[in-house]
Amino acid sequence: MPAVAEWIVGAMVDAGRHVSHYAGAYRAGAAPPAARMGRQLRGATIGVIGYGAIGAYLADLALALGMRVLVHDPYKTVAPPLVQTALAALLGEADFVVPLAVANEETENLIDAAALTQMKRTAWLVNASRGNLVDETALEWALDEQRIAGAALDVGRAPDQMPSPHLARRADVIATPHIAGLTPEAIEHQALETARQAAALIRGEIPPGAVNAG
Helix, strand or coil: CHHHHHHHHHHHHHHHHCHHHHHHHHHCCCCCCCCCCCCCCCCCEEEEECCCHHHHHHHHHHHHCCCEEEEECCCCCCCCCCEECCHHHHHHHCCEEEECCCCCCCCCCCECHHHHHHCCCCCEEEECCCHHHECHHHHHHHHHCCCCCEEEECCCCCHHHCCCHHHHCCCCEEECCCCCCCCHHHHHHHHHHHHHHHHHHHCCCCCCCCCCCC
């Protein structure tokens, strides 16, 4: 879904240039105490975990922005200029770690304390997929200990897949209430895709992209 991938890019810009930090200070009636050094996306490394439709679209956007794109997906093969890599290598090299894997028993708490410890201290975790992919206790620990720079979350373990309030209120977290795919275009696409999948099932066919095709 393009809308989700675009949200992720926006979150990376926000994280790299401290947009929410400055906007929040000004809205509170005070100028930020000091300008903070920013980071441009060009030349930065993004790690995409799960190369489905959103991951592929995000990878294209990241390449257009001049980013190095690492991909980890044990069920997909990618070609250059994308770099296919093991999860540990991705976690250790990426400036932005983006989990986009399917949420199931295999990926429950995929980003746990061990994974967060492997990330660079300057790296951001960006999750707009499913809250199930992230161990929130471990994430809170990593933020408290400054094991990572911050997190951008559109999902979490609160009701309706929203970010959990105790994380969303933090200064080192950029949070939105599960709205990454909330655009007219995205809703229309989802409705049409659902209709196409239903039609395929009626014909006795396996819908394209089915996770449980077997």
